[in-house]
Amino acid sequence: MSSDDTGLKDVARTRMSDEWSDYTLYEKLSRTVSAASPFSEVLKSLSATEYKHYEFWSRYVPGEKPKLAKAKLYWILFLRRFLGLTFATRYLDRHEQNVVGEYQGLEKLIPEPDKAAFNEMVADEKEHEKAFAMKVESSAVRYISFVVLGLADALVEISGIHAGSLGFYDKTEIAGLAGVIAGAAASLAMASAAFAQAKQGEFEGSARLSAVYTGVSYFITAIILATPYFLTANMVFAISASLSLAVVILVVTTWYSVVIQQKSFLRDFLEILAILFGTTIALYAFGYFIHGALPGIRVT
Numbered sequence: 001m002s003s004d005d006t007g008l009k010d011v012a013r014t015r016m017s018d019e020w021s022d023y024t025l026y027e028k029l030s031r032t033v034s035a036a037s038p039f040s041e042v043l044k045s046l047s048a049t050e051y052k053h054y055e056f057w058s059r060y061v062p063g064e065k066p067k068l069a070k071a072k073l074y075w076i077l078f079l080r081r082f083l084g085l086t087f088a089t090r091y092l093d094r095h096e097q098n099v100v101g102e103y104q105g106l107e108k109l110i111p112e113p114d115k116a117a118f119n120e121m122v123a124d125e126k127e128h129e130k131a132f133a134m135k136v137e138s139s140a141v142r143y144i145s146f147v148v149l150g151l152a153d154a155l156v157e158i159s160g161i162h163a164g165s166l167g168f169y170d171k172t173e174i175a176g177l178a179g180v181i182a183g184a185a186a187s188l189a190m191a192s193a194a195f196a197q198a199k200q201g202e203f204e205g206s207a208r209l210s211a212v213y214t215g216v217s218y219f220i221t222a223i224i225l226a227t228p229y230f231l232t233a234n235m236v237f238a239i240s241a242s243l244s245l246a247v248v249i250l251v252v253t254t255w256y257s258v259v260i261q262q263k264s265f266l267r268d269f270l271e272i273l274a275i276l277f278g279t280t281i282a283l284y285a286f287g288y289f290i291h292g293a294l295p296g297i298r299v300t
Contacts, residue, residue: 008109012060020066023050049124090259148257150217155246158222160283167287172238176229183222191215
């Protein structure tokens with residue numbers, strides 16, 4: 001047996017299991033939507049395509065059984081249940097993009113008589129994202145930009161208000177209260193701005209829902225970030241805990257956003273993180289400066 005034959009068998013053994021796992025996954029996802037849903041048709045089509053790919057690779061390792069990637073299966077079904085079908089399928093799309101690149105590097109191993117079938121399989125993988133993008137359009141896709149807008153603004157503004165207040169006030173609960181009050185006012189302002197933006201642009205969703213998503217996400221974030229200031233009188237602990245919560249929220253929302261919108265995680269995350277900490281440091285310094293310049297009006 002030549003080294004090429006051995007290499008092809010090794011590749012086929014791995015790919016066969018991957019395609020079998022994807023076939024099983026799409027088939028199970030199709031059961032989570034109603035038969036009348038346009039998603040059902042697409043998911044069943046993708047499942048059938050993956051089974052055809054499994055059959056292609058299995059011809060090179062006859063008699064062997066595929067291994068089901070149970071961890072991946074349960075993870076995607078978890079995402080589908082708690083973050084929605086749109087997120088789960090967009091997450092899978094990122095995997096398909098990697099598969100296309102890997103397949104193109106395997107072409108030299110494929111016997112000449114099978115090249116046409118192999119090229120058809122690569123074309124199928126390229127079409128997966130387009131096929132689902134034609135059908136998947138949920139509220140998560142339409143309104144995610146408004147949710148992210150509310151969260152991102154709240155993380156930066158409320159953290160900055162807390163830091164500025166700590167530079168001026170002696171009590172953490174006053175700094176926390178300042179964040180809550182500012183959060184309530186700013187959430188109304190953000191909701192109004194989102195409503196006007198949705199009304200004036202070419203947005204296909206509801207302007208009212210856009211305002212609600214933006215305002216509610218802002219205010220909830222403000223409450224979360226303010227909570228540590230009511231639980232401890234230690235300023236260092238309060239601001240550290242609040243900023244830690246801000247980073248956690250930032251990680252989760254950035255990850256959700258970049259998966260939905262098919263963008264890069266690291267760049268978006270680092271940009272907002274730099275703004276968050278830069279604003280926090282600048283406003284703490286400003287509050288401390290005001291305290292030094294006007295010591296007579298410091299609130300204790």
